[in-house]
Amino acid sequence: LQGTRVRSLHRGFSTLSDLHSGNRTLLKGTPVDIHPEVEEALAHNKPVVALETALVTHGFPYPSSLKLPLDLEQIVRSTGSIPATIGIIGGRVKIGMTREELDRLASRVNKPAKISRRDIAAAIALKADGGTTCSGTLVFTALAGIKVFATGGLGGVHRGGEKSLDISADLPELTRCPVGLVSSGVKSILDIPRTLEYLETLGVPVITYNQSKEFPAFFSRHSGQNVPWNMDNPSVVAEMLFAQHQLGMQNGALIAVPIPEEYEEIGKEIQEYVNQAVLESERNGISQSGKDATPWLLSRIAELSAGKSLPSNIALLENTALVGGQIAVKYQELVN
Ligand code: PSU
Numbered sequence: 001l002q003g004t005r006v007r008s009l010h011r012g013f014s015t016l017s018d019l020h021s022g023n024r025t026l027l028k029g030t031p032v033d034i035h036p037e038v039e040e041a042l043a044h045n046k047p048v049v050a051l052e053t054a055l056v057t058h059g060f061p062y063p064s065s066l067k068l069p070l071d072l073e074q075i076v077r078s079t080g081s082i083p084a085t086i087g088i089i090g091g092r093v094k095i096g097m098t099r100e101e102l103d104r105l106a107s108r109v110n111k112p113a114k115i116s117r118r119d120i121a122a123a124i125a126l127k128a129d130g131g132t133t134c135s136g137t138l139v140f141t142a143l144a145g146i147k148v149f150a151t152g153g154l155g156g157v158h159r160g161g162e163k164s165l166d167i168s169a170d171l172p173e174l175t176r177c178p179v180g181l182v183s184s185g186v187k188s189i190l191d192i193p194r195t196l197e198y199l200e201t202l203g204v205p206v207i208t209y210n211q212s213k214e215f216p217a218f219f220s221r222h223s224g225q226n227v228p229w230n231m232d233n234p235s236v237v238a239e240m241l242f243a244q245h246q247l248g249m250q251n252g253a254l255i256a257v258p259i260p261e262e263y264e265e266i267g268k269e270i271q272e273y274v275n276q277a278v279l280e281s282e283r284n285g286i287s288q289s290g291k292d293a294t295p296w297l298l299s300r301i302a303e304l305s306a307g308k309s310l311p312s313n314i315a316l317l318e319n320t321a322l323v324g325g326q327i328a329v330k331y332q333e334l335v336n
């Protein structure tokens with residue numbers, strides 16, 4: 001009996017490590033489908049960038065929720081990388097999605113769930129649809145051996161998090177997945193200094209990209225918080241990710257790309273709505289509601305700003321998709 005257990009454990013381990021090293025045929029019989037284009041790219045060592053779907057199911061209203069992920073895929077392609085948009089359809093994990101699948105998530109016909117790591121297996125068992133958050137997306141990005149993931153805002157320590165303990169699962173996930181996560185920092189609905197402290201404790205490198213060492217705050221290029229490292233071109237970021245790979249480090253890295261300069265002015269106005277939304281969430285108890293807190297704040301900000309936050313949000317996402325694609329190209333040059 002003991003021998004059997006050891007063998008099956010060992011089988012599990014070798015399956016996972018084979019996957020990480022690129023033997024994806026082992027996904028047969030699992031609830032994971034890799035889109036043929038993504039499969040082909042991975043098999044031939046072409047650059048691939050993962051994209052999330054929580055913004056499709058919980059971030060943007062329809063039809064922007066469909067147009068946006070298609071645009072982001074197009075931007076990734078313009079760099080020479082292949083996009084792999086990740087989500088859950090009827091209990092099957094999709095790494096790379098068809099337009100029909102994206103439309104199904106974007107239109108929310110099957111009431112998709114918001115999927116972080118802990119929701120994955122339940123959604124599979126219940127054959128649910130789901131949009132994967134940074135945490136949920138990181139799991140499958142790493143499983144497929146994809147090295148770069150582009151998104152808008154990483155989750156973090158919520159304001160008042162020292163009392164509510166509301167700290168996004170995105171942060172610990174970055175200790176388990178060897179992926180470069182490209183984002184526009186974290187939104188100021190969060191406690192940015194505590195989020196950066198927490199990332200330091202977890203040993204997750206935080207790099208600002210293409211600016212000073214000042215960490216960007218999503219709608220604004222400025223948070224008043226400095227991080228230890230700044231890089232200004234995709235080759236250096238690729239070198240860093242490759243060094244982590246060579247050292248066998250299992251953690252990811254956060255690459256923070258500021259929103260384009262022309263959105264800075266409107267960002268100041270949006271900041272007032274952000275503050276108001278946070279205050280309201282504290283008064284109406286949403287801030288204590290677990291996974292609903294972030295989507296509520298995001299939609300409240302869009303509402304308060306009469307939709308003015310949406311173009312900014314789209315612009316910063318387009319920017320991270322572009323930089324993510326460029327980094328993936330440079331990374332693959334190092335590997336090949
Ligand atoms: N922050 C944003 N926009 C977003 C999110 C966060 O500015 O769309 C989404 C991301 O998918 C992120 C998730 O992974 O919310 C974090 O949710 P929570 O705080 O519940 O962990």
Ligand code: MN
Nearest residue numbers: 166167168290
């Ligand atoms: Mn939370």
